[in-house]
Amino acid sequence: MNAALLIFFVLAGLAVIGALNLVLQRHPIHSALSLIVVMVCLAGLYLLMGAEFVAAVQIIVYGGAIMVLFIFVIMLLNAGEEERTDFSKLAKIAGLPLALALTASVAAAVAKSGAAVANPTDPAIPKATEQISTMLFKEFVYPFELTSFLILVAIMGALVLAQREKK
Amino acid sequence: MVPTQYYLILSAILFGLGAVAFVFKRNIITIFMSIELMLNAVNLAFVAFSQSFGKVHGQVFVLFVIVVAAAEAAVGLGIIILIQRNRQSLNVEKVNLLKL
Numbered sequence: 001m002n003a004a005l006l007i008f009f010v011l012a013g014l015a016v017i018g019a020l021n022l023v024l025q026r027h028p029i030h031s032a033l034s035l036i037v038v039m040v041c042l043a044g045l046y047l048l049m050g051a052e053f054v055a056a057v058q059i060i061v062y063g064g065a066i067m068v069l070f071i072f073v074i075m076l077l078n079a080g081e082e083e084r085t086d087f088s089k090l091a092k093i094a095g096l097p098l099a100l101a102l103t104a105s106v107a108a109a110v111a112k113s114g115a116a117v118a119n120p121t122d123p124a125i126p127k128a129t130e131q132i133s134t135m136l137f138k139e140f141v142y143p144f145e146l147t148s149f150l151i152l153v154a155i156m157g158a159l160v161l162a163q164r165e166k167k
Numbered sequence: 168m169v170p171t172q173y174y175l176i177l178s179a180i181l182f183g184l185g186a187v188a189f190v191f192k193r194n195i196i197t198i199f200m201s202i203e204l205m206l207n208a209v210n211l212a213f214v215a216f217s218q219s220f221g222k223v224h225g226q227v228f229v230l231f232v233i234v235v236a237a238a239e240a241a242v243g244l245g246i247i248i249l250i251q252r253n254r255q256s257l258n259v260e261k262v263n264l265l266k267l
Contacts, residue, residue, distance in 0.1 A: 103183025154238035161245030
């Protein structure tokens with residue numbers, strides 16, 4: 001087993017454990033912390049694939065900004081442990097098998113499409129970050145501008161939603 | 168060299184776990200986090216395909232997905248604060264005005 005494969009299995013195992021922990025924990029803050037573990041592991045996998053820019057954005061935006069926002073809201077709302085409510089009978093019987101079936105069918109579909117593409121011999125795309133920036137400001141310049149508009153609308157929406165009602 | 172299928176299968180597992188969490192969780196914040204987990208799984212598949220084709224298009228799409236996720240998190244958490252203020256609870260079972 002070579003080093004890259006070993007690193008992959010360590011990171012992938014940690015990511016799956018983190019995701020499982022997210023499902024099993026009942027306190028939202030524990031779920032949030034395990035989600036951060038998943039995101040950091042995914043950033044490591046991006047580095048392994050030679051996508052440095054995406055790895056950096058993953059850490060800064062996902063692990064930094066978005067998760068801090070989540071934890072901030074959890075603490076602001078003083079969210080306690082999840083209340084346990086009864087599932088319906090159908091969910092109790094069919095829930096887990098259906099979830100497994102979903103995972104298996106998605107895995108089979110993507111693995112089949114993955115088999116159609118060749119495995120690259122050279123791991124990294126040369127000058128990936130440079131290529132991304134060129135593409136972002138040439139080919140995808142209109143979508144890129146639209147995202148800034150989207151962020152603006154999101155900021156205004158969040159402000160309107162979260163402000164106190166005037167009397 | 169790690170085969171592309173390994174990444175894709177990991178991505179499918181993470182997506183499935185996200186879907187399970189989305190359905191089974193009762194806390195609205197945790198449900199929101201499971202959406203983020205599913206988006207992350209999709210991003211992993213994007214980068215894996217980008218690497219396997221030797222083109223950076225997939226990585227550009229990941230950037231757009233992250234932007235949309237950030238916008239969604241901002242608006243969604245605003246909605247969560249509003250729900251907490253109106254219902255005094257984060258349980259999704261209590262948010263059932265549209266239910267038959």
